[in-house]
Each structure stands twice: as C-alpha cells, then as structure tokens.
Amino acid sequence: MPGPSREREPVAVCAPDQPTLEWTDWVQRRDKFLEQLTIDFDRDESLCPRLPDWLTLFSLPEQLLLAYERHRETSELGHVFRIANSLHDHLDAITVIGPASSNLAAEAVTSACCDPFHNEMSRAERGSKPRLYFADFEPDNDSIQSLAWRLQRHGYGDVHAERRWGMILIDAPNTRDQWLPLFRYFSTQLDHWTDHLADRPFPLTIITPRPNDWNEGMTGGIAFQTLLQNDELTGHRGILSPSTLLPAAFLGLDVIQLLVGAAAINQNFQKASAADNLVFRWNQACEQRACWLVNESPSFDRLLHWWSQLEWPIANGGVQSMRSCDAGEKLQRGRDPFTSHSNSSPRHVALHLAPGVERTDPIVLKTPVRSESRSTAEPLDRSQKVSDLRSQQREELRERLATVGAEQYQLSLPGIDTHALGQWIQLALLSSAIIAANKHDSKSDDSVPVG
Incomplete structure (x- = not known):
C-alpha cells in the first residue's frame, strides 16, 4: 500500500472496556469470513486491469489500488482518473x-x-x-x-x-x-x-x-x-x-486515500488484538441491540443515512440516525427512542460520530447567560466559539442518553478527509457483512432437514 496510509492518524472507537462477545468466538467468525472473501493478490487474475466480476467488498480497496499500481491507465481506477481528469x-x-x-x-x-x-x-x-x-x-x-x-x-x-x-x-x-x-x-x-x-x-x-x-x-x-x-x-x-x-x-477528491483508508481497516481487522480491533469493537456495539446513530456534524447527514440503510436489513432492534440536536429534543420531550423496538437485549447503544478537527476558521457567537448562573455584574451575553457551544450540547445529550440506559460509543475521526472516511466506511461495511453472515449461519443451524 502507498506509504502515507501508515502515517495517518486512525479512526478511533471509544467504547466500554468489557466486551460482550468472547474473543475466541470472534476469531472463529473473523477467520471464516476471511476464508470466504480474501483473494490471493499474487495471482495475475486477481490484479487484472478491469474490475473482476467476483470481487468482494473486503478485497475491493486493495484490488483497485494494486491493479492501478501495476496497470495504471488501463486499470479500473486508471479509467476513473482518465475520464474525470480529461473532462472536468x-x-x-x-x-x-x-x-x-x-x-x-x-x-x-x-x-x-x-x-x-x-x-x-x-x-x-x-x-x-x-x-x-x-x-x-x-x-x-x-x-x-x-x-x-x-x-x-x-x-x-x-x-x-x-x-x-x-x-x-x-x-x-x-x-x-x-x-x-x-x-x-x-x-x-x-x-x-x-x-x-x-x-x-x-x-x-x-x-x-x-x-x-x-x-x-x-x-x-x-x-x-x-x-x-x-x-x-x-x-x-x-x-x-x-x-x-x-x-x-x-x-477533485483524493479517491486514492479513500481506498487506502479502507485498506488500513482491512489490515486492522485481520491482525489486531481484541482491544485494538476496530471491527470487533464496532460489532460489540451493533449486534443484537437497537442502535441510535447520533450525527454531530451536518457534513455527515448523508453518510449516517447510508449507514442506517446498510444496517437496516440485518438490525435486530432497529436503527435510527439523526442529528444530535434532534436527539436532544426527543429526549427532552420524554420520548425514549429505544422503547419502541422489540428487543430481547436489556441494553441499547448510541453511536456518536463527530469530526476531530474543524475545516474552517472558528466563528464566535454571542450567547445569553442564564440568569440563575449570572451575577448582577456580569453581562447578559458572552462570546463563545461555535465548537465550544457544540461541546456543551454534546455533553448534555450524553447525560440524557445515560438516564435512559443507553450504552454510548464515540467514533472519532481525526478530520473530514477521504482517508478518514475510507476507514469509517470500510468499518461499517465489514461489520454489516459479518453480522449478516452470522445471522445466515444461525438460520442454517436452526433448520431441520426433511427426509
């Protein structure tokens, strides 16, 4: 893989320390998944110029990158660049x-x-x-x-x-x-x-x-x-x-880094221990429980909607995605978003997605000071950065979610760029595929042969 991928800050999943899935069981599921979806890149047919019709979502990022390194303009990625660069x-x-x-x-x-x-x-x-x-x-x-x-x-x-x-x-x-x-x-x-x-x-x-x-x-x-x-x-x-x-x-987006970020998650998925395996920790959050996806940046509106649609066919307790302000409003009105789902698990999960770094210069707003916390000598308004105001809102939301018994995870992106998005996307894809494969295997095991 290209060198910059190893120097970039990774996506981090901040989660409770106690796993809900035994690591030995997880290793068995991971190895079975890899056995079915991994391809041998030492074989010429795996790096053919055009996209193979048998390629899987796990091997897609590496195949596109390695085929581009070998075949350049005649590879699928090479054709993407040729069309876009010639026409834009x-x-x-x-x-x-x-x-x-x-x-x-x-x-x-x-x-x-x-x-x-x-x-x-x-x-x-x-x-x-x-x-x-x-x-x-x-x-x-x-x-x-x-x-x-x-x-x-x-x-x-x-x-x-x-x-x-x-x-x-x-x-x-x-x-x-x-x-x-x-x-x-x-x-x-x-x-x-x-x-x-x-x-x-x-x-x-x-x-x-x-x-x-x-x-x-x-x-x-x-x-x-x-x-x-x-x-x-x-x-x-x-x-x-x-x-x-x-x-x-x-x-003009850096699609190379989008794929490099995805490939980095593949490497983490294959080799990392339980504590450091991002897909493993992600699956702890999603499997067998209702998920509430909390979007802390308007830039991620469509991304979170994509994630909820990806997960919906395999979700046991249901998946909802919404802005953090909408989540706070629902909780303030006393509407527990989890009680509407029929789910045997006593616990529910809220996944917070937020960028680590703002892309633009900070804006300062004049915000009112609450009368009960303001002395008579203090002004009615105070200057406050938008990022600081958002931080306060996030903390208030987390406190409210804790009161309804939601286990909370923070998915931290080092910034809004294609490398970080590639990691996040592949993380969601792998988690969804593994949960779907496990549900399929469970149904197969429960079936009774006829005759």
Whole structure:
C-alpha cells in the first residue's frame, strides 16, 4: 500500500472496556469470513486491469489500488482518473442517474467532503470542479423537469465549459426497462459536445456489470464509455466502487486515500488484538441491540443515512440516525427512542460520530447567560466559539442518553478527509457483512432437514 496510509492518524472507537462477545468466538467468525472473501493478490487474475466480476467488498480497496499500481491507465481506477481528469475542465455540471441506494452511497462521500453549498458557488470558487446533481430511477415529473431546466440554463458565467454538462449512469440490469426511458430523455440532451473536443472522452459514462449489453442504439445514438461494477458491489454495498469513485474524482477528491483508508481497516481487522480491533469493537456495539446513530456534524447527514440503510436489513432492534440536536429534543420531550423496538437485549447503544478537527476558521457567537448562573455584574451575553457551544450540547445529550440506559460509543475521526472516511466506511461495511453472515449461519443451524 502507498506509504502515507501508515502515517495517518486512525479512526478511533471509544467504547466500554468489557466486551460482550468472547474473543475466541470472534476469531472463529473473523477467520471464516476471511476464508470466504480474501483473494490471493499474487495471482495475475486477481490484479487484472478491469474490475473482476467476483470481487468482494473486503478485497475491493486493495484490488483497485494494486491493479492501478501495476496497470495504471488501463486499470479500473486508471479509467476513473482518465475520464474525470480529461473532462472536468470542459464541463460545468455532472448528473448522476442511478438507483436511490447507489446515489445515496455516492452522495454520502461527496457531501461529506465538499462545501455544503458547492453547487451554488461560481466556477472559479469551485476551482473549476463541476456542480453535482443526483437523479434516481423514481420517475417524478417535477424533479425531472426541474433538473432538465437547471441543466439547460448552464453555469453562472460565459466561458464555453459552463455551457456543457455530463452524465454518469449507474446501471441496474434487473430493472432496466423501468428506468431506460428516463435515461434516454436526459442523454438526448447531450448535444453540446463540439468537434474540437472529439479527442476527449464523451461526457456520458455508464457504470455497469453488463458492458456487452450496451451499444449506441441503447443510448439513442449517443457515444459513451463504460466502467465496471459487479453485481455484489452495487447499491449501499458499492460505496467504494466506481459508482462513487467517478463522481468523487470529478470533484477533485483524493479517491486514492479513500481506498487506502479502507485498506488500513482491512489490515486492522485481520491482525489486531481484541482491544485494538476496530471491527470487533464496532460489532460489540451493533449486534443484537437497537442502535441510535447520533450525527454531530451536518457534513455527515448523508453518510449516517447510508449507514442506517446498510444496517437496516440485518438490525435486530432497529436503527435510527439523526442529528444530535434532534436527539436532544426527543429526549427532552420524554420520548425514549429505544422503547419502541422489540428487543430481547436489556441494553441499547448510541453511536456518536463527530469530526476531530474543524475545516474552517472558528466563528464566535454571542450567547445569553442564564440568569440563575449570572451575577448582577456580569453581562447578559458572552462570546463563545461555535465548537465550544457544540461541546456543551454534546455533553448534555450524553447525560440524557445515560438516564435512559443507553450504552454510548464515540467514533472519532481525526478530520473530514477521504482517508478518514475510507476507514469509517470500510468499518461499517465489514461489520454489516459479518453480522449478516452470522445471522445466515444461525438460520442454517436452526433448520431441520426433511427426509
């Protein structure tokens, strides 16, 4: 793996010291999981240039990185860079059309790393990076019309690039007949690509597990290029696949570090002891209990929503995600979020996710001083940083959660960057996959053979 991955500060899971799962049982489950999903990177077919159709979510980060080191431009990651680097200076917007789950995965990464009002900035303020829009396969007339109207109005300036936009399609072969009309509606509007840009990739990329299905007849005569995404790495599970990497690369995000961070979690998962194994400690929190995901930064709204959707099919006690302010309001009103779940476990868990470092300069606010704690000589208001105000709110929330018996975990990111996000994402993916595999094994063991 590239050198910087070993120098970066890791994600930390701050949790109670007493494990709820025996380490010996965990090792058996981990080893079985690795036996099924690990691939041998010494074999040439494991590092083929294009994404193999049998690749698993565990091996995906290393495969993309190592194949890029060996094959460069002809690797899947090389194609991602070629498309994004060739086009981002020549267009002003990218529209991603795909299933809602795939769009959520891509938006989780891009919204966490970009300015919250990225699309409203001028091209110069965005560093010439394109605006990014998402449209899922739900055929809603108002949203389709509004997006088409926005794209036809071009950018905010008069340069040629601001009159052009591109499109990324995330293919869903099983429902193709339902969304293909929507795709053709948008693709036929890509009529702004001029002859002097003919040496560039066409601004339509199709990310698909079935590249042989596609020809210009399917796209209404529009040229395109393809990226590969296998059937196992789609939707919520495909958050580190090309359907996320390409939009992220268009925005100039460091997708190499996103994958390096994920690979670092794989190494920790394989080799770390119980006390230091982040996936093990994460599973302690999530398995067999209701989970309340507490988001302490608006930048993580889509990321936490992605996590809750990833976990929902396998959650025993239910999964909720919300802002910390919403959580505090519910508790203040006396609404225990855990009692609505039928769960045999007497304990519940709250997972707090927060960045360790702010990305921008501190803002100072004037906050009122409570009358019961203020002497007559003190002013009515005092100066307080936003970060300090947030810290107070977090402590108050933790105290309220403790009163309803919630076991609390803090997931600390050293900062909001792609390396830390890659660690967090792979941590969630591995935990979810292991819990799902264990539930499947449990059902198999409980079944009674017939005959």
